[in-house]
Amino acid sequence: MIWSLLKVAIFVVLAALVAWGAGYVVETPGEVRIAFGGQEVSLEPIAFIIVLLLALLAVWVLIRIAGLLVAVLRFLNGDDTAISRHFDRTRERRGFDALAKGMIALAGGEGKEAMAKATKAEKLLDRPELTRLLNAQAAEMAGNTARAEEYYKQLLEDDRTRFVGVRGLMHQRLAEGNTEVALKLAEKAFALKPKHEGVLDTLFMLQSETGDWAGARRTIEAKVKARSLPRDVGARRDAVLSIAEAREAEVMGDVARARIAAHDANRLAPGFVPAAVTAARLKASEGDRKTAEKILRKAWEANPHPDLAAAFAALVPDESPAERQARFKTLLKVQPGHPETRMLAAELALAAEDFPGARRALGDLAETHPTTRTLAIMAAVERGEGAEDTVVRGWLARALGASRGEQWVCGKCRHVHASWTPICENCEAFDTLLWEEPASGSVPEASSAAMLPIIVGAERGVTAPVTPPAAPAEPAGVTDAEQVPADGPDTPPRTA
Helix, strand or coil, X not given: CHHHHHHXXXXXXXXXXXXHHHHHHHHCCCCEEEEECCXXXXXXXXXXXXXXXXXXXXXXXXXXXXXXXXXXXXXXXXXXXXXXXXXXXXXXXXXXXXXXXXXXHHHCCCHHHHHHHHHHHHHHCCCHHHHHHHHHHHHHHCCCHHHHHHHHHHHCCCCCCHHHXXXXXXXXXXXXXXXXXXXXXXXHHHHHCCCCHHHHHHHHHHHHHHCCHHHHHHHHHHHHHCCCCCHHHHHHHHHHHHHHHHHHHHHCCCHHXXXXXXXXXXXXXXXXXXXXXXXXXXXXXXXCHHHHXXXXXXXXXXXXXXXXXXXXXHCCCCXXXXXXXXHCHHHHCCCCCCHHHHHHHHHHHHHCCCHHHHHHHHCCHHHHCCEHHHHHHHHHHHHHCCCCHHHHHHHHHHHHHCECCXXXXXXXXXXXXXXXXXXXXXXXXXXXXXXXXXXXCCCCCCCHHHHHHHHHCCCCCCCCCCCCCCCCCCCHHHCCCCCCCCCCCCCCCCCC
């Protein structure tokens, strides 16, 4: 950069000196006299300057002619390529000049101009690794995809440009929406340059979109090795991919592969709720309930979550409310002040018909953080303690307009999901789901027709309050959200 500035400065100084000299000669009165061989010629200053410029031009022409004469003499002296080399140098200079102008036009977004210069450079230069690439990119910018594809295929013939050709064809297939061929080309580009960040990103995107979880895990490993992804982020994404692979294998009936993938996910991210839930469920299916409980307790220490409570309850599905309440004590001792722990303790107390205990467990949560779930728990407590219908309906009325609480929300597009998925259902972004409370108005409010059966235990579709029997239902925090008993006061379904 310093040398470039120096050259510009020298050029400016020389131009200023020439302008000053020309001005001085023109403004000086008199004439220029040239005496040579007994002859004397008088010239005006302007005429002298013109003669001087013509003399310089003549010198340049003589130099060119001299160069050609030297090439001819060398040819006559036995150098068969002297003349061709002389013209090749001129041809090469013109070719590189066209190449440079084509690259400038390409950078400026002038597709047609870039194509014209690229074609000229291709005719003048014998450098296909340069001219083919410029031709392909210029044709692509001009909208001539067929010609661009032809040049990209020609680039495959040279080892030096094969990667560029594969990558160019890959981007073309992506633009066409042909993800199957684009994936194969991305894998080929990865084989040629396994540390190329752009190729790794494209390959991972295509593998995750097509559900190739095992391949995506290998790509994440390659990104970490190439240092294009931090190790902790790589471990998290590997855990997400592992749990996706485990779920797919479980659906396909490959339980052994599902267990290995779920174990890997839980090992990589012990506090990751979906991984802990899946790993615990598969461990329980082996008959290892103690390990399953240990996995869930460790995840609860990092992140109390209703899905963990539901998985913990599912380990012993046929226990009585009192037995369940006793078994959950080890879980409730962890982070006892956490809102999720308090709501879970209240729901367990409701299931055991300990309504005062449910009120104590919930505390002031319905006032400090009113959500559909906390307000519905209070409605169930009031109903269980025999409060007036107007009191119960008051809590229900507040619950109808309250926030739905924490849910799985995409951090990119803010779409709310019913359950966790590795890829957002709306924007298809990978690993963007967060367990948080969505913004007000982003989730439809619960209707009275949907809320009342949940609280009072009536059949779905009831649109008016129904006086329920005294027996309570299972707590929502430890049963599936969709399994709503029809005979007893219940709490609202947990949000996912």
